[in-house]
Amino acid sequence: MTFYYNNVYLNNTSCVTGPYEKDGLLGEYFDKSYSDLYMGEKSFEKGEIRLVKDSLNILLRKSKINSDSIDLVVGGDLLNQITASTYGSVDIGNFIGIYGACSSSVLGMIIVSNFIEGGFISRGISLVSSHNMTSEKQFRYPTEYGAPRKNSSTFTSTGSACCLLSNKKSNVRVDCATLGRIIDYKENDPNDMGRVMAPSAIDTLLRHLKDTGRDVSYYDLILTGDLGKYGMEILKDYLDKEYDIILSNYNDCGVMLYDLEKQSDIHAGGSGPVCSALVVYSYIYELMKKKKLKRVLFLATGALFSPLLIYQKENINSICHAISLEVV
Amino acid sequence: MDRYKEIADLHKAKENRIYNSFVSFICGGVMGFLAELIIECLMNWFKLSRTDSSIYMIVIFIFISCLFTSLGFFDKLVTKFKCGLIIPITGFAHSVMSSSLDAKNEGLIYGIGSNMFKLAGSVIVYGVVSAFILGLIRYLIGGV
Numbered sequence: 001m002t003f004y005y006n007n008v009y010l011n012n013t014s015c016v017t018g019p020y021e022k023d024g025l026l027g028e029y030f031d032k033s034y035s036d037l038y039m040g041e042k043s044f045e046k047g048e049i050r051l052v053k054d055s056l057n058i059l060l061r062k063s064k065i066n067s068d069s070i071d072l073v074v075g076g077d078l079l080n081q082i083t084a085s086t087y088g089s090v091d092i093g094n095f096i097g098i099y100g101a102c103s104s105s106v107l108g109m110i111i112v113s114n115f116i117e118g119g120f121i122s123r124g125i126s127l128v129s130s131h132n133m134t135s136e137k138q139f140r141y142p143t144e145y146g147a148p149r150k151n152s153s154t155f156t157s158t159g160s161a162c163c164l165l166s167n168k169k170s171n172v173r174v175d176c177a178t179l180g181r182i183i184d185y186k187e188n189d190p191n192d193m194g195r196v197m198a199p200s201a202i203d204t205l206l207r208h209l210k211d212t213g214r215d216v217s218y219y220d221l222i223l224t225g226d227l228g229k230y231g232m233e234i235l236k237d238y239l240d241k242e243y244d245i246i247l248s249n250y251n252d253c254g255v256m257l258y259d260l261e262k263q264s265d266i267h268a269g270g271s272g273p274v275c276s277a278l279v280v281y282s283y284i285y286e287l288m289k290k291k292k293l294k295r296v297l298f299l300a301t302g303a304l305f306s307p308l309l310i311y312q313k314e315n316i317n318s319i320c321h322a323i324s325l326e327v328v
Numbered sequence: 329m330d331r332y333k334e335i336a337d338l339h340k341a342k343e344n345r346i347y348n349s350f351v352s353f354i355c356g357g358v359m360g361f362l363a364e365l366i367i368e369c370l371m372n373w374f375k376l377s378r379t380d381s382s383i384y385m386i387v388i389f390i391f392i393s394c395l396f397t398s399l400g401f402f403d404k405l406v407t408k409f410k411c412g413l414i415i416p417i418t419g420f421a422h423s424v425m426s427s428s429l430d431a432k433n434e435g436l437i438y439g440i441g442s443n444m445f446k447l448a449g450s451v452i453v454y455g456v457v458s459a460f461i462l463g464l465i466r467y468l469i470g471g472v
Contacts, residue, residue, distance in 0.1 A: 042433060137430060141447070142426040144397055144400070144402070144429050145403060145406070145423065145447070146406040146426075151341035152340070185329055185332060198336070199332060230339050230340070230341050233339040238332060238336075242335075267341075
């Protein structure tokens, strides 16, 4: 299902990160970075809430508006009961909590855009956050355990990123969006998320191209969220072999965010809801404002699973939402 | 879907199994050497029996690995030396300590108390079960 927008603009963004992202390739583009994973709080969970609060405050300050003029905040993260978003968004606008795993960044933007296009609200924020340590605790081992990881595994990014969408004209417009479907390709290795999520990216990309009648060359850049370097290879190879689509204008946010050669802990690339948002809301948004990129298709991929169901031998499902951004 | 699996198999990440096994083997060997060294020292300096020295050696290893975990660098050593540090008693102590540290913010009862054996619980349960079974076999074969 593809929605078209005539009246939705991306007005401003804010990105707050942890130390690994600061040391990565895009470190200079972020608004604020912490050198410690606790962010001056007593626990990692509270640190993540601090990240959310910081990114919201920075966005409001940069946009020169106060919290009363925000009609809606749509937020998502990886914590149980999406508590980082809810605790961090106290007193700012009406709130909708979403869970799309790593695809939350685009899902949030689609929901806010639909509300604006429908005329229900005039200004809304899409917010995502994730924290390496809280998600390690949630999905893998205790944080101090340091279990050896496979080379195909991805590294959850730490940070929070917000974007302000409204019907007020700016230089970047939300053009259209394609909602994803849940895909089950009978994959079940939580240490190889690129392989799990690539089918959903392929599915959403093909449906987006079919619905809009566009060719991949229409876009200056096609970005996937967090497939990592192996997922990227699979996606390119599969589209080439099965559909004769050659992706030359393609990159992956998980690979762009870190310096994979120097930061060996990252393995195959970054992941987490904030990973794709940190790249798009900082570096890509900057390039679009300077008109170096004019049309960008942003596909955020997410793996939908819980550790419980993995132990019960269920497959890992995936989903991917796409949004197209255009320079006005 | 089968075609996808075929193509995905072409882009699998390569694991350096030989290198990992070698590092673990050497590290495990060094651990064994250190353990023997401690046992010999205890036997010579404090005139303890070999059984008693072994117990003290294990306590020393558990203490050191718990201390290193708490100081925050044992996880980095584990990432580097892999199973060479996980398989010996140091790995067991580390799993208990890291689970406890993880849960310390939730308090003594709901946090540390109930989460301490999150990883190590299985080792204890199946350790006891297999000890019972092996003991039984030994009894049936060899008598009391």
